Amino acid sequence: MCPQNQSVLSGLLCSAIEATTTFVGSLAGFAVGGGGGALLAVATGGANIPAVPAEAYAGFAAGAGFGLAAGRAVTSVLFSENSGSSAGGAEPPRERTAGEIISADKRGSINRVFPEQFRDKTENEIRRLAARGDRAARTALKLLTNSRYDK
Numbered sequence: 001m002c003p004q005n006q007s008v009l010s011g012l013l014c015s016a017i018e019a020t021t022t023f024v025g026s027l028a029g030f031a032v033g034g035g036g037g038a039l040l041a042v043a044t045g046g047a048n049i050p051a052v053p054a055e056a057y058a059g060f061a062a063g064a065g066f067g068l069a070a071g072r073a074v075t076s077v078l079f080s081e082n083s084g085s086s087a088g089g090a091e092p093p094r095e096r097t098a099g100e101i102i103s104a105d106k107r108g109s110i111n112r113v114f115p116e117q118f119r120d121k122t123e124n125e126i127r128r129l130a131a132r133g134d135r136a137a138r139t140a141l142k143l144l145t146n147s148r149y150d151k
Contacts, residue, residue, distance in 0.1 A: 014078070018071035025067015095122040098144060110149040115140045 099119035102110055118126050118140040126144070129137035143149060 014075045017075050017078070021071030021074065022067040025065070025070065029062045029066070095124060097122055098126060098140060101144060105151060106144075106149045107151055110143055113139075114143050 096104075097120050098114070101123065102114065102119070115136045118137065121129075121140075123141070123144055126137050126141050130141045
């Protein structure tokens with residue numbers, strides 16, 4: 001139930017938190033349910049002994065549910081996309097695509113000459129293609145870095 005698009009380390013940490021809280025909640029629920037059933041059995045002189053396992057399992061299930069809910073609450077705060085950070089430290093922001101750069105930072109006139117096939121690529125991807133000799137990528141890179149088209 002952890003958010004998507006996380007680094008591997010953040011994803012593992014998020015899953016570990018949820019699994020741990022679910023496990024701890026299960027154990028606590030089992031202990032409370034079983035302990036409560038045992039106390040009730042002692043108080044009733046043993047008449048309630050057959051119900052102790054059922055109460056322990058009911059406590060286990062309730063504890064697992066509460067533990068999972070607590071884990072999800074914690075991970076939604078730690079790993080939400082809006083939090084700006086993750087438990088493993090701040091991750092670098094996602095690199096913008098050429099289309100995003102153009103719409104935010106460039107004048108509309110660039111759209112007439114910008115190679116369409118590079119709008120969904122990041123500047124670094126375009127830079128790598130240009131370094132390999134792709135002429136259209138060189139043009140796209142030159143347009144993105146040319147201050148003539150800046151707003």
